[in-house]
Amino acid sequence: MADEIIRLTGIHKSFAGVRALQDVSLTLERGKIHCLVGENGCGKSTLIKIIAGVYQRDSGSVQINGKEYEQLHPIDSIREGIQVIYQDFSLFPNLTVAENIALNEQLAEGRRFVNWKHVRHVAEDAIAQIEVQMPLDARVEDMSVANKQLIAIAKAMRQNAQLIIMDEPTSALTEREIRVLFTVIHKLQQRGIAFLFVSHKLNEVLEISEAIIVMRNGRVVSTGLANEYNTTRLVYEMTGQSIAEKSYEFTPDLSQPALLRVENLTVPGALYNVSFEMRRGEIVGVTGLLGSGRTELALALFGMLPITAGQIEIDETPVKIRSVQDAIAHGIGYVPEDRLTEGLFLEQSIGRNVVVRTIDKLRGAFGLTDPARVKQQVDEWVTSLRIKTSDPDLPVKTLSGGNQQRVVVAKWLASNPRLMILNGPTMGVDIGSKNEIHELIKRLAGEGMGLLVISDDIPELLQTCNRILLMRNGSIVQEILPGETNENELAAKLIED
């Protein structure tokens, strides 16, 4: 078959006796957009590394462009036009855009000296190929994630890519950036380039892909055309079980005072006259594009952005929040967007991360921490939040994304907040963990906590929140009830200007 780029048959791969891939067979075709989906640890990464020649298979056959490879080395894979764009993009932050695009190619050509005119020429050509604009002399570290990704694609194109494999291509992009990416991909597709996406953002998978490959526990469990799938079926194939998410039902108890009332909150350059109210047990979603003020709202409520005008009331009492300490004293907790850099001490143990906020309350004799009490509290949270670990003394970095997120949540719950602000609570976690985090959010609300969920994951908002606030240019422009809208309508509202 001329239009096949890759044909894998009966691939097996084990690591130290653990089976990573079992009898995997698949074909990837020229000019087609394929998507590989599956939960973390299902073998997706191993499969990609076998195609890239980084890992050697134990058995099975690999055919690339009709040629059978006994042993596939990374250099063979690259020569056959296979380019893998990893999540970190393999770019050099300290070098310019132009050099990043041209460097690999110059190295592959065996050059010993740098001809800067040539570098520039290569970069201009590559950027022109994908039809975007890019400041070539800027350093890559100053580029947005979306631009870094386009740079990586441009770089791949200069190396005569026939198949571009992208790991989680949309995970850190805004809606608008995803549109730009998809446009570029469609253009390249028309020129016969094949794509393999590895993703767990199901809606986007279904939107762009033509062929779907689902993996579970090291096997390919389902393949077919994208139009044969919907989100429910994908979730079922990925997890092997149906996860039915019910939307969150909430009836306000008007006899109780409002938990939080925000009036005309203003932070110059970020928020203008933001007003809303929420009650105990409510899950309020806040959505909007990046820069709409959704994160700034969280930061302002948590004392990290100075408020110049407006009023915040908690339990009908006006309060001043000027610092994180003030916010914590008023019972506000915040789980940041980037839990890895802002929320956790990755090298430290799970237990220490859980108690870090409340360590002062766990002091015993001589003001030293009481190990028994610490252990008791840690065990309590590990059990109640179902953090999957063999030992809470292990470092947090040993946990999966979803479990790490639970540790952040545990850290804040330990200090008994009345109001939790969750920024992108399920960003980068797999579908199973996502579901569990949603359940956790609903359970906490059921126990009377107020939750403010900031997210641009539309299904997530519809399934977990009882109200959604839509933000644009620093103001709340609309309040939406999940029951009165659907995914497409909300998505359209989100990107509307």
Next chain:
Amino acid sequence: MSRIFRSNEALVAVTIVLLSLIIGFNNPTFFSVGNLFDLLRSSIVMGIFAMGVLIVIVSGGIDVSFTAIGVFALYSTTRIMKEFMPDASIWIGFMIAATIGLGLGMINAFFIARFKLPTLIVTLGTLSMFHGFLLFAIGNQIIRDVPPAMDAFARSALVRIPLERGVANLHPAILITLTVTIVVWLLLRYTMLGRGIYALGGAREAAERAGFNIPRIQYFIYGFVGLLSGIAGMTFGSMARQANPQDIVGTELNVIAAVVLGGAQLTGGRGTVIGTVLGVMLVVIANNSLVLVGVPTVWQRVVIGLIILVGTGLPAIQAKRASKHSARLAQA
């Protein structure tokens, strides 16, 4: 334009001009030819060392053993020349010193490239080891009676300007520093090896994926630094007309400070030859000329410390502001 002024090099250059004006205003001898030649002379050895340190820092590593390599090469070369080839020219001496330096640098490279050990740990170890071995096995007595070639080199001059009292001499070793500077500049800017050093310092894993041979680059880096250190050590001894096994070691941090002041970042991937030249100039002026305005010698160290703190602190604050600014722009 504003980008040029915000660059680290510009900041250091402005500091040099300001410092020179302050010193020169209080003591006009600062602007004399004699003082200028003195400053250049003081930059010779530090300049060669600094070029080596720059390469290491750009690659994301750190080398603190270069002073031990320098003094090891100097002392051994002096003894070899005295005992086996008393009539050899100074160039033979430089070649021997460079070879010894290269050999010692390769020992660093071996541990770093082969065993992937942290560069600071390895070079802290070899600093002690090289110096200890020198004192124990090669000699611990100062050699004052150096071979005639070294003596002649010490007395030579590139430019001689008669002054009211005495003569101002510019030592020809400045040409060595100049050559090394140009070679390192060409290396870093125009060779794939040089770009590989930046790539390694910027993102090691990406450099591996791109196909750079990381161990080979590391062998080059630490070998080359060793070679430069050997030359620097030999230059030092040839100018001082003695080989003292206790010299040079202990000045590592001064050199590293000069390179860092010049904008190289200890996290790797960043640093320029121009910046390093300016950094060396600043440290040399602070070291040599503060005494002209009556700053006592003991206080000079404090002043240099302050310059380092302010010099590295300011760009950091600027960077922070710039990133906040661009983050706002990105969101707007």
